[in-house]
Amino acid sequence: MARGPSSPVFLERRSYRRRRLQDAQRLLPVLGMLLWMVPVLWPTRNETGHITMSAAIYYVFGVWCLLIGLSFGLWRGLKRKGDEGTEPPAGDP
């Protein structure tokens, strides 16, 4: 159901920040999915051009570190903005 009419239209700056951090949090797995599906596009052994295994390892684990870092950052950010607001007032996206 849509957000009820009781949801305020304007939020104070802090809540607004927190909402955007939550948005980022929601989008993070999408980013992860996209980045980790990039190897599907790489040429494999029998195709022209090739990617060395070391490059693949650097990429996959690099993305992993990036996601962990972002996730950690968001957690820190949300914690600083206050725990009381980790749930939005009404329902789910």
Next chain:
Amino acid sequence: MASLNLLVGVSLVYVAFLFAVAFAAERAAVRGRSGWLRTPLVYTLSLSIYCTAWTFYGAVGYAARSGMEYVTIYLGPSLVMIGWWWVLRKLVRIGRSQRVTSVADLISARYGKSNTLAIVVTLMAVVGVTPYIALQLQSVTLALSIFSGPPDAEGLNGLNPLSAGFWVAGGLAVFTVLFGTRNLNANERHDGVVIAIAVEAVVKLVALMAVGIFVVWGIAGGIGPMMERIDASALGTWELDRSRWAALTVLSAAAFLCLPRMFQVLVVENDDERHVQIASWAFPVYLMLMSLFVVPIAVVGLNLLPAGSNPDLFVVSIPLAQGQTGLAVLSFLGGFSSATSMVIVATLALSTMVSNHVVMPIYLSLKPGGASMSGDVRNVILLARRLSILLIIALGYVYYVLSGGSGALAAIGLISFAGVAQFLPAMLGGIFWRGATRMGALSGLCLGFAIWVYASLLPSFGQDAVLPASFFDVGPFGINWLRPYAFFGIDGMDPTVHAVFWSLLLNTGVFIVVSLLTFPKPLERLQGAQFVNVFDHSGQARGWHASVAASEDLMIMAQRILGASEAQALFRAAARAQGMTGHLPEPTPAFLERLERELSASVGTATAHAMVSQMVGAASVSVEDLLAVADESAQMLEYSSQLEAKSAELSRTAGQLREANEKLTQLSVQKDAFLGQISHELRTPMTSIRAFSEIMRDAEGLSVAEKTKYASIIHVEAIRLTRLLDDLLDLSVLENGQVSLNSATGPLDAVLDHAVITAQASGDGRLRVTRDTAAGDTMVTTDLDRLGQVFINLITNAQKYCRAAAPHLEISVHADAERLAVEFRDNGTPIPDAARALIFEKFARVAEGDGSGAGLGLAICREIMARLGGDITHVPQAAGNVFVVQIPRRQMSAGQ
């Protein structure tokens, strides 16, 4: 070289250590000093039971065989954790608010506490997890076999894999029974187990990383040389089965949520929702570290060890080959930890499901008197769980024996994953879609599971083992499109991807379609609303309505399940909360709800619900249920009534518009009619004037008499025109409110007299006018000229339209404190009802008279009276007409 005996000894010491840790933890929990037990760190580490012996040993083997593909098994869970906000958050909240004990309990509770569904999910989970347990047996047995020395001349090593597997299985069973079912925990949480698996998580991480560090820095000589070695090896070039990469990432994410043991640690053992947020980044770190050294170990193993070595064992065999016995033992312990923690939690979770959803309902229905029989049910439950543990591990062993103990670890693990992933549609559908129904979930689960068994599980035993080889070539009974690896004739898909794709696709499809087609029962709808909107109202499940249940009966039952002291404490607390002094509370709905929740922690939602409903003699749905359903539908009603209100408003607006339109149309018609009238009234005299003036100008030989006659016609018509224009002007001024009133005080009689004289002067004299002067003379303050105009008009009208043989008009005056009423009563033909509404309108001439009036008279009268603060009305009579002119005694401030 470490002897087998040493390994067994080390293992036993390690197990004893774990026991000590678990015991200490439980003691601490009982003393209430459990704060350190339930920290985010412990929660994160407990999640590591995802990384089983399959990870510890199998990942390296997987990498040696298929390159980077192994990493997908860890990418999926990482994504789930990083995206905790979407699913985990809700699962955990639901698990906590509904006191869910297992994944079967969750699905059963969501779909109206259906025990059928619980049984189906339980059976599926047992079947699905069996290969996984077999995998643990296999890996531990394999690792042991490495230590027992190289294969002898006949190709057999010193260890019989079957008997070793049996001993490993027996040991794990005993370990699990001792660990998990020492007592029946009040809340289905296992503090001791959780802390033990946390310790094991550390051990396996340390062990794997130790081997990894040894390989990278000890053997290869650093990161740079290691990478060069990797690129130079057989794995050096990127290779990938694209469909598997995507499918396995999704599959592992699904399995991460659906595996009974993962559900146990993620949801059931969760103590604080905030731990999930911390684990959202901490657990991916763990997974990444576990995956980090896999490729290096695989590459070094392929380089160093003789061809034909089992890559699944590189983690142990590399240190052994390098003479690092200590590291090898540590590595073995890591694998052992992985296997034991997985088996413990998996069998605990499964045994809870089996005892709650299969054994207990059967037991209760077999016992006469149901839940109210005597004896401590707790012992029955414990026994049921222990038996379930033994049964599950036995099944794992059977699978291990049947599959020959030879399959690659990764392949076995994936079969398990695909099996439990079948829960995903029912689970996600259940928590996000209120329309999901029990029948939908049941159909989807059964179909998905059937496909999995046929396309994934049975083929895993090998062709001709269970399914004849002909099935794979031409399909069962020659039905080509049912070949296990090529449904619908679509060849060339990877078997795992094929099974996952078709089972999940058809599972989801059937789940959705059947849900759309069936209608849920009230309890289903209610639970659906509570699950889907768990953040809106984290209130508890619907209440009980206890009319029959005696508190004693409930007490007896509760004692049997919760234990005497706990049950008594619970009841005493409830009684105190109700303000009663005794030990037994009133069976209020709130108390019954609480009791059911406590019971459900021990025996599962469906069983607890069944027991309490048996005790209180309620039907499956109570008044409360219905009220709650009504509540839910009230929300919908409110929404739809808002819509209705809006549409009512719309139709009202539309009605108003229609009215306005009609009015406008009427006005337009009136305007046309008015213009037509004015035109007619002006043109008619002008026609005469023009015609006669032309005659007088053009015609020759007119007599003087004729000339005089025509000139006088012109004269009369000119006057008529003038009068008409005067009237129009008058009316327009009156209507626009621009009239200026000359207020004066004078006798009403004088005004009337003047009016009668004036009117009669222009009339034909037939009308007899009489005055009733009984009321005496009355003074009036108003615009006397205007009032006189009204009177003249009325008298003139009577003259014109009164068709009586002897026309008569009687004028009388009535007075009260406020007003004067002047009546004009004639004896003419009454104005028809239909016309009465019109007579005060402009140009309304009821009967066409002599045409000398334009029909503006009464309209002008009405306007004048409105300005003077009075009014003029027509009163219908049996014979004749009465016009009443009402004048306020004091002139009002009208006409401003």
Next chain:
Amino acid sequence: MDKHVLLVEDEVNIIEAMRFLLTRDGWKVGTHSDGATAVSAIRDARPDLVVLDYMLPGKSGIEILTELRALPDLAGLPVLMLTARGQSRDRELAERAGVNRFMTKPFSNSEVLNAVRDLVRV
């Protein structure tokens, strides 16, 4: 033989003027001033031309015209309609009802005489 014109009109002064004009022009002029009975009056009088007012007491000129056109023996009777309302819609209605000539009051005498002559010659 003098042609016969029937004036159906309720305004006395207009009747007076028309009668004067038409009589002088050599017409035999009959008059009728009630709408309700106009049709039967026309049938009785059998005129060569009817001059019909638009607004008549009892029945409007359009109604009378429509009834005339519906009668087989009078369907072809020339009708000159006069109106003082001066609205274009009235002309349309009259033409639809089958009027031969439509004139708006006030008219010039020569206009009306020409119209009468035209209609009767046809």
